[in-house]
Amino acid sequence: MIDIKNLVISTPSQEIVHGVDLHIDKAERVGLIGASGSGKSLIVQAILGILPPSMSVQGEIFVNSRNVLQMSDTERASMRGTVMSAVFQNPMTALNPMVTVEKNIELPLKMHYSLSRDERHSRVEEALTHVGLEREIMSRYPSQISGGQAQRVAIAEALIGHPQVLIADEPTTALDSIVQQGIINLLVQRTEHQGAAVLFTSHDFSVISRVAQRCYVINNGEIVEEGDLESIINSPHHDYTVQLIEAARDIAISGNDTVDSSRGE
Ligand SMILES: Nc1ncnc2c1ncn2[C@@H]1O[C@H](COP(=O)(O)OP(=O)(O)OP(=O)(O)O)[C@@H](O)[C@H]1O
Numbered sequence: 001m002i003d004i005k006n007l008v009i010s011t012p013s014q015e016i017v018h019g020v021d022l023h024i025d026k027a028e029r030v031g032l033i034g035a036s037g038s039g040k041s042l043i044v045q046a047i048l049g050i051l052p053p054s055m056s057v058q059g060e061i062f063v064n065s066r067n068v069l070q071m072s073d074t075e076r077a078s079m080r081g082t083v084m085s086a087v088f089q090n091p092m093t094a095l096n097p098m099v100t101v102e103k104n105i106e107l108p109l110k111m112h113y114s115l116s117r118d119e120r121h122s123r124v125e126e127a128l129t130h131v132g133l134e135r136e137i138m139s140r141y142p143s144q145i146s147g148g149q150a151q152r153v154a155i156a157e158a159l160i161g162h163p164q165v166l167i168a169d170e171p172t173t174a175l176d177s178i179v180q181q182g183i184i185n186l187l188v189q190r191t192e193h194q195g196a197a198v199l200f201t202s203h204d205f206s207v208i209s210r211v212a213q214r215c216y217v218i219n220n221g222e223i224v225e226e227g228d229l230e231s232i233i234n235s236p237h238h239d240y241t242v243q244l245i246e247a248a249r250d251i252a253i254s255g256n257d258t259v260d261s262s263r264g265e
Contacts, residue, residue, distance in 0.1 A: 031212030
């Protein structure tokens with residue numbers, strides 16, 4: 001589904017991401033874990049084609065066997081929402097503050113499908129139910145909902161076009177731990193239900209362990225370890241991985257969690 005080969009990302013003065021290889025299979029949930037500043041967001045931005053213009057990028061990023069680094073902006077835009085979608089750390093920046101929750105969520109439908117207004121309305125209602133929100137929230141503006149609700153709205157928008165992969169760049173970092181848990185459960189449930197793959201970035205092994213089946217450990221722009229989550233947690237090879245595991249509060253293997261996914265918001 002996604003195959004990254006020898007990805008190098010540089011500013012005019014220095015190389016930041018040094019030859020990263022990363023692979024995600026269809027419907028697989030993959031974690032990318034590393035400390036702040038290790039290069040996770042730049043890799044995500046390269047996949048989505050939204051790197052700052054000052055950055056240069058080399059290597060290959062194949063999505064469904066097509067190199068996105070060689071695509072035009074229009075071609076890339078046509079993939080957003082249907083092939084790839086993304087959610088970010090701060091949901092408020094992802095939502096358009098000038099329009100209602102309904103208008104935010106229906107955007108991918110308007111861009112990619114020819115549906116009537118009524119059809120879009122019922123798809124948005126259904127999407128809200130799937131992310132555990134009441135339909136009344138549709139007419140509110142992003143400033144009138146909580147951070148946890150906003151992240152649910154962002155997830156509804158990201159998944160409404162049934163993308164093949166959801167890229168989640170630290171989507172729970174800005175939320176408190178109870179809300180965080182609900183968002184993680186929701187992401188796992190919904191992507192599993194829709195058969196979507198996930199690339200989930202975090203600096204926290206306790207978060208990654210609840211989402212990913214396999215993970216990559218990144219340190220200073222370099223992948224230092226990769227493997228099944230259980231193997232990495234039970235027998236990490238790299239000192240940096242050991243440090244990340246020791247820093248985690250509590251580690252679970254994903255799928256073992258039964259916490260109510262809308263608690264505390
Ligand atoms: N637009 C930019 N111009 C110059 N340097 C940048 C830019 N964006 C990021 N960097 C640098 O690149 C490095 C990697 O940043 P990146 O945001 O990918 O890290 P990260 O692992 O996602 O960290 P965090 O968890 O804090 O988001 C950092 O040293 C950062 O300062």
